[in-house]
Amino acid sequence: MKHDRIWNFNAGPAALPLEVLEKVHEQWFNFQGSGMCEIEMSHRSKEFDAIHNNTIAMMKKLLGLGDNYHVLFVQGGASQQFGMLPMGFLDKNKTADYINTGTWSTKAIKEAQLFGNVNVAFDGNEVDFMRLPKQEELKLSANAEYLHFTSNNTIKGTQFFDFPKTENGIPLVCDMSSDILSHRFDPAPFGMMYAGAQKNLGPSGVTLVILRDDFYQKASTNVTSMLKYKTHVDKNSLYNTPNTFGIYLMGLVLNWIDGLGGLEGVEKINKAKADLLYGTMKESNGYYRCPVAEDSRSWMNVCFRLPSEELEGMFVAQGLEAGFCGMKGHRSVGGCRISMYNASPLQAIEDVTAFMKDFMAKNG
Ligand SMILES: *Cc1c(COP(=O)(O)O)cnc(C)c1O
Helix, strand or coil, X not given: CHHHCCEECCCCCCCCCHHHHHHHHHHCCCHHHCCCCHHHCCCCCHHHHHHHHHHHHHHHHHHCCCCCEEEEEECCHHHHHHHHHHHHHCCCCCEEEEEECCHHHHHHXXXXXXXXXXXXXXXXXXXXXXXXXXXXXXXXXXXXXCXXXXXXXXXXXXXXXXXXXXXXXXXXXXXXXXXXXXXXCCCCCEEEEEEECCCCCCCCCCEEEEEEHHHHCCCCCCCCHHHCHHHHHHCCCCCCCCCHHHHHHHHHHHHHHHHCCHHHHHHHHHHHHHHHHHHHHHHCCCCCXXXXXXXXXXXXXXXXXXXXXXXXXXXXXXXHHXXXXXXXXXXXXXXXXXXXCCCCCHHHHHHHHHHHHHHHHHHC
């Protein structure tokens, strides 16, 4: 393959579009005639200002967000948001609803419990996290400040396509780290969306936070500066030095998505990839077995088992030799996993499914 690259199915940091990497390479030593690399520039320069504004504008365009949204780029990963959110919006007299669908939701719940009352509206432990809740299973509170959920469960391999619904305009808050911008959805019910960049948006070290203004207005300001949403909103994410490279690279990724036809375009490609991979497993008559309930299966992280752990080890090792990396399942669940975010083209899945058929024929 070009530049001797391989198909990268890592869960995160993950593959980036080759066109974007080539663009960065082309601009590396002299960004647009500035005589500097982008990472050598002041975050207060007019060049960086243009980069930053482009990334914000593209994010709003792709998600269809109006002027009542704040788009922030902060640090500390999605994990920082697990704590920053309840610090801003909860206290001992307030309640938030949380849907527990796996490892990341569990961590978010643990942080929120430090600050206020947490009502677990659905506990996925009861179904081994192998399916998502139906709307009628959710035990929602009438007075919740927000309902938090994880739209795609990177480790368990489940993904929401029909988002949970709340009453009385209670806002949704969502950790979209591993599926943001992978399909169309209506952003209107969301008070906040956040995502570490390293799965679907860019490099690690920059975290996207989107706040709807009416929700944001309720955030506590009695918090240290870096953990206070107001600091980042007032200073347009420039209170301190942001990850200038991450914001630049994310902008290039967003332009690339726009070029594919925006969310409608990537959704088509992601659906084709998922249909092909899950279809191949189905045709294998149980050789490749996905443990996740059919209506909860992720388009981004496809988890599966082979008939034995020995075969799984062989599959991962021979796969690597054949040019596919990152197919070992997360250490907490075992088995195999193919993470195929926006940057993985259909060709990658055509190639890996051919490898899967071949492996089965030889080791069936
Ligand atoms: C990877 C991941 C995280 C952790 O992100 P960090 O940026 O490493 O803090 C949180 N939530 C989800 C859904 C993830 O996939």
